[in-house]
Amino acid sequence: MAATAERQSAPPGGPGNGAAYRAGRERPAGGLELWSWLFMRISGIILLFLAVGHVLIMHVFGGGVSRVDFKFVQLRWQSPFWRTWDWMMLSLALLHGVNGLRSVTMDYVTKPGWRFAVNMVFYVVTFVLFVLGTVIVFTFNPANFPQT
Amino acid sequence: MAKKKSDFGTLYKGHQGQWTWIAHRVTGVAIILFLFAHVVDTAVVGWGPQAYNRVLSVYQNWGVRLLELGLVAAVLFHAINGVRIMIIDFWPGATRYNRGLLYGTVGLFIASMIPITWIMGKDILTLAGVLN
Numbered sequence: 001m002a003a004t005a006e007r008q009s010a011p012p013g014g015p016g017n018g019a020a021y022r023a024g025r026e027r028p029a030g031g032l033e034l035w036s037w038l039f040m041r042i043s044g045i046i047l048l049f050l051a052v053g054h055v056l057i058m059h060v061f062g063g064g065v066s067r068v069d070f071k072f073v074q075l076r077w078q079s080p081f082w083r084t085w086d087w088m089m090l091s092l093a094l095l096h097g098v099n100g101l102r103s104v105t106m107d108y109v110t111k112p113g114w115r116f117a118v119n120m121v122f123y124v125v126t127f128v129l130f131v132l133g134t135v136i137v138f139t140f141n142p143a144n145f146p147q148t
Numbered sequence: 149m150a151k152k153k154s155d156f157g158t159l160y161k162g163h164q165g166q167w168t169w170i171a172h173r174v175t176g177v178a179i180i181l182f183l184f185a186h187v188v189d190t191a192v193v194g195w196g197p198q199a200y201n202r203v204l205s206v207y208q209n210w211g212v213r214l215l216e217l218g219l220v221a222a223v224l225f226h227a228i229n230g231v232r233i234m235i236i237d238f239w240p241g242a243t244r245y246n247r248g249l250l251y252g253t254v255g256l257f258i259a260s261m262i263p264i265t266w267i268m269g270k271d272i273l274t275l276a277g278v279l280n
Contacts, residue, residue: 023165023246024172024233041237044230055223059216060264065207066271070197073190090187097180104177129187136191145196 025103036099043096050089074142083137090133098126164250172229175222182219210276217268224264225257 028034059065076082101122109115193200206212232253235242242249273279 023168023236023249027237041234044234048227048231051223052227055220059220060267064268064271065204065213065216068207069204070193070200073193073200093180093183094187097176097183100176101180104173125184129184132191133187136194140194 036102040096040099043092047089047092047096050085051093054085054089070145074145077137077140078142087134087137090137091130094126094130094133098122165246168229168232168250168253171225172233175226178222179219179226208275210272213268213272213275217265217272220264220268221257221261224260228257228260229253 025037025040028037058068077086102119105115105118105122109118189203189206192203207216232249235249236246270279
């Protein structure tokens with residue numbers, strides 16, 4: 001069990017693992033880690049639609065990123081639908097991503113001080129970007145730039 | 149006792165599941181690092197058309213477009229493999245179809261990347277001056 005605390009998400013089927021085959025991180029027994037494990041899966045299902053849809057719409061079909069410019073975003077964000085989509089994706093992707101980074105630091109950063117420091121950097125960056133993104137998504141006013 | 153041949157000198161190739169595990173991790177880290185930058189570049193839209201269009205001009209470069217194709221591939225792989233992880237997690241009987249699920253994941257990923265590479269590849273080659 002000590003090994004589980006050290007390596008949160010040991011590769012499946014690894015030597016001496018002894019556990020039945022797993023594809024992802026072993027399901028934690030309870031507490032906050034179980035919620036984090038569950039959040040990864042629930043947010044993953046939602047992001048399957050939000051993020052994959054976003055990537056296909058903005059980067060692949062309809063001309064891809066070539067047709068994206070200020071005017072495109074101005075028009076797009078006139079719709080509350082896209083603003084909601086983008087804000088939900090921003091929140092879930094940042095949380096899903098930072099939770100993933102936490103798993104990675106748990107695996108590779110073994111010194112407690114360093115682990116705390118590295119995680120803190122990721123948390124602060126995530127929080128700042130969440131605030132920045134939220135402010136822009138909700139306060140951007142297409143009418144402020146009429147002549148474009 | 150003589151060492152078995154497998155004890156030394158051979159490359160440990162791992163189980164297929166370990167390769168998808170590594171790929172899931174690498175694509176995940178790549179995506180979140182891109183996302184950190186992407187939130188900032190999108191936020192520039194709040195500073196008006198000149199600033200935002202200047203930022204987007206970064207994409208008028210075939211190398212950046214190649215990275216963009218890599219990003220799409222990373223997101224797709226992470227999504228499809230994520231579904232496989234959840235199938236294994238929530239349906240224990242699925243481990244019996246483990247190999248099929250693995251090949252299905254890789255197959256679906258490659259099958260979806262073929263038309264996407266075709267579509268995005270045209271823009272990449274145009275920007276590189278190969279096509280016009």
